[in-house]
Amino acid sequence: MESAVFFNRDLSWLSFNERVLMEASKTTVPILERIKFLSIYSSNLDEFYRVRMPVLMWDFELAKQKINQQQQKFGEIMVKQILPELEAKNIHWLYNKPIPAEISAQVSDIFFNEVLAYIHSVCIDRDLTDFFAENNKLYQVIILRDQEGTERMELISIPSEVLQRLYAIPSGEEQYVVFLEDIIKHHLAYLFPHDVIHGAFNLKITRNAALKIGQEYAEDITIALEKQLETRDFGFATRFLYEPGIPLRNIYRVIHALNLHKAAVVEGGTYHNLKDLNNFPLDGKQFGYPKWPAAVAERIAEKDTLFNHILRKDILINVPYQNYDAVLRFFNEASNDVSVEEIYVTLYRVASNSRIVNALMTAAKNGKKVVVLVELKARFDEANNIKWAKQMKAAGVRIVYSNLDLKVHAKVGLVKRNIEGESQYLGLLATGNLNESTAKFYTDHILLTAHQPMLQELESLFGFLSKKKKTPADEDQISFEHLLVAQFNLQKTFLDLIQREINHAQQGLPASIIIKMNNLEEQVLITKLYEASQAGVKIQLIIRGICCLIPGQAGLSENITVRRIVDRYLEHGRIFIFHNKGENDIYMGSADWMNRNIYSRIEVCFPLYDAELKRLITEIITLQLQDNVQAVNISATMQNEELHGPNPLRSQEAIYQLLQKFNVN
Numbered sequence: 001m002e003s004a005v006f007f008n009r010d011l012s013w014l015s016f017n018e019r020v021l022m023e024a025s026k027t028t029v030p031i032l033e034r035i036k037f038l039s040i041y042s043s044n045l046d047e048f049y050r051v052r053m054p055v056l057m058w059d060f061e062l063a064k065q066k067i068n069q070q071q072q073k074f075g076e077i078m079v080k081q082i083l084p085e086l087e088a089k090n091i092h093w094l095y096n097k098p099i100p101a102e103i104s105a106q107v108s109d110i111f112f113n114e115v116l117a118y119i120h121s122v123c124i125d126r127d128l129t130d131f132f133a134e135n136n137k138l139y140q141v142i143i144l145r146d147q148e149g150t151e152r153m154e155l156i157s158i159p160s161e162v163l164q165r166l167y168a169i170p171s172g173e174e175q176y177v178v179f180l181e182d183i184i185k186h187h188l189a190y191l192f193p194h195d196v197i198h199g200a201f202n203l204k205i206t207r208n209a210a211l212k213i214g215q216e217y218a219e220d221i222t223i224a225l226e227k228q229l230e231t232r233d234f235g236f237a238t239r240f241l242y243e244p245g246i247p248l249r250n251i252y253r254v255i256h257a258l259n260l261h262k263a264a265v266v267e268g269g270t271y272h273n274l275k276d277l278n279n280f281p282l283d284g285k286q287f288g289y290p291k292w293p294a295a296v297a298e299r300i301a302e303k304d305t306l307f308n309h310i311l312r313k314d315i316l317i318n319v320p321y322q323n324y325d326a327v328l329r330f331f332n333e334a335s336n337d338v339s340v341e342e343i344y345v346t347l348y349r350v351a352s353n354s355r356i357v358n359a360l361m362t363a364a365k366n367g368k369k370v371v372v373l374v375e376l377k378a379r380f381d382e383a384n385n386i387k388w389a390k391q392m393k394a395a396g397v398r399i400v401y402s403n404l405d406l407k408v409h410a411k412v413g414l415v416k417r418n419i420e421g422e423s424q425y426l427g428l429l430a431t432g433n434l435n436e437s438t439a440k441f442y443t444d445h446i447l448l449t450a451h452q453p454m455l456q457e458l459e460s461l462f463g464f465l466s467k468k469k470k471t472p473a474d475e476d477q478i479s480f481e482h483l484l485v486a487q488f489n490l491q492k493t494f495l496d497l498i499q500r501e502i503n504h505a506q507q508g509l510p511a512s513i514i515i516k517m518n519n520l521e522e523q524v525l526i527t528k529l530y531e532a533s534q535a536g537v538k539i540q541l542i543i544r545g546i547c548c549l550i551p552g553q554a555g556l557s558e559n560i561t562v563r564r565i566v567d568r569y570l571e572h573g574r575i576f577i578f579h580n581k582g583e584n585d586i587y588m589g590s591a592d593w594m595n596r597n598i599y600s601r602i603e604v605c606f607p608l609y610d611a612e613l614k615r616l617i618t619e620i621i622t623l624q625l626q627d628n629v630q631a632v633n634i635s636a637t638m639q640n641e642e643l644h645g646p647n648p649l650r651s652q653e654a655i656y657q658l659l660q661k662f663n664v665n
Contacts, residue, residue, distance in 0.1 A: 012545075031287050094178050137158075138273055319439040334368075352437070354388065484591075511538070518544045530557055574591060
């Protein structure tokens with residue numbers, strides 16, 4: 001097999017972000033949601049520059065070219081679609097437009113009453129030893145000439161971190177929406193009364209966000225991380241984004257003054273940090289998606305308990321279509337059930353006001369042994385995790401931090417009870433974080449089970465995690481018969497499951513594989529999928545983001561299709577279905593097939609054994625494979641190819657309707 005049979009990882013990610021941009025262009029999507037998709041695109045791109053641009057090499061220019069094309073499309077969507085549609089609704093978004101006289105007085109009130117207190121300028125033509133351009137912060141560079149005609153440049157920090165970015169200003173039957181930076185620009189004559197203003201331009205600097213924690217900090221990682229977080233926004237510049245129209249000589253002066261010589265110099269639009277559009281001041285009820293109230297995942301009789309219910313039958317919660325109450329109740333019951341002696345949990349990203357963590361602290365105060373594996377290196381959630389780790393530790397929870405070289409990405413919990421002298425286990429295994437906030441818009445699956453052999457394996461895994469080792473040694477080996485755990489058996493088992501389908505295809509039996517993941521990169525597993533395709537195995541992939549597998553290539557992957565779904569909820573669940581002569585072995589879990597997930601993380605995937613739950617997941621996946629509204633096919637050229645048909649099917653809406661009717665009782 002040829003070696004060059006993989007899409008480039010970063011270009012594939014940019015293709016995903018382009019799919020987000022496509023959603024913003026759809027006239028069938030409510031106007032507020034289209035603006036939010038522009039926000040998501042912008043936020044994604046900022047993270048790309050912070051995280052990926054510093055490590056790009058040969059494809060750096062190719063990535064920039066792709067981004068420039070997308071940015072042009074972004075501008076076209078804004079100017080030709082979004083703004084005219086708002087105008088038709090008497091909403092005048094002053095996007096690169098002067099502030100009209102009819103609202104000038106209200107704008108001045110905002111400036112003098114709210115904004116002026118935060119305005120500070122520095123002259124960039126002078127010594128800037130005490131000034132540092134912060135990461136992803138908005139600035140406005142002002143080109144001035146004094147009374148002698150001498151030019152200078154002042155830099156104003158836009159206080160969008162303490163003030164709202166967009167102001168809605170009513171005027172009769174109409175409404176105006178004004179950027180904070182335009183309110184400042186409207187008052188430059190007040191700020192510089194003795195100078196002639198020759199231009200005001202918006203700019204932004206993006207910096208590297210990588211954290212480097214050495215093993216020497218292993219015993220005091222929280223202190224080391226806190227120090228690193230204090231300096232995260234002071235990394236080297238990866239992008240200098242500026243507004244069109246600024247003279248070239250002034251661009252050079254800014255680069256020199258702010259030490260941006262190694263940054264990618266990018267001409268953007270008039271406005272930056274458009275992730276702030278997520279808070280666009282429009283009424284969500286009128287201009288957003290209609291509400292989809294979450295269904296009750298499992299009804300518990302008044303005199304029954306969730307734990308007793310789980311002992312009778314597995315429960316599968318499919319968020320956000322079904323509510324999160326059963327997950328919260330799982331930890332609430334554990335914290336006060338007199339038979340519960342021990343609780344073990346992995347936490348990767350938790351809510352800022354986590355009810356789950358509060359239940360764990362209550363359990364510890366109630367005298368139960370509570371062990372929590374906190375992953376401090378969850379990117380951009382480090383500070384929140386440190387905060388909770390300190391509070392839990394103060395409440396008596398035993399906190400375990402993972403080895404610095406082995407991130408724990410598994411989403412699992414275990415409760416151990418003493419029932420008449422015998423140990424009884426109840427477990428939670430999930431595809432997404434134990435986070436009641438993200439559960440409202442991430443599609444994930446949470447299994448609550450009392451399958452004792454599986455949960456005994458989970459207890460053994462927690463025993464290994466408590467040792468904080470980089471890799472399992474001979475004495476740490478666990479014989480997993482049910483769980484698939486990265487660093488132990490996950491990759492090998494998936495390879496074996498693919499091989500089984502290959503064997504069936506070679507025997508002339510039906511053989512198929514359906515996989516839904518966020519990202520697909522790891523080349524050993526991709527190569528095995530290619531081998532399966534060549535053997536005649538039908539492979540259907542649903543990959544939201546990065547996909548390095550090239551589908552539909554003759555002699556290589558003609559039996560593989562890849563689709564991508566972007567809709568109102570973020571597709572996040574990982575599901576693996578192997579035909580197995582019609583028996584359908586189904587696994588779910590935390591693991592994408594990325595290099596990091598396979599080789600440098602602890603991931604847990606788990607089987608579905610309940611026949612009714614297997615049928616439900618199969619039906620959900622079938623709906624996603626039939627989606628011809630929100631799904632696109634990924635072509636052999638990495639294009640997002642739209643699907644059409646005589647019977648439109650939007651899978652998320654169909655799944656919502658299915659789960660509204662689904663009743664496992």
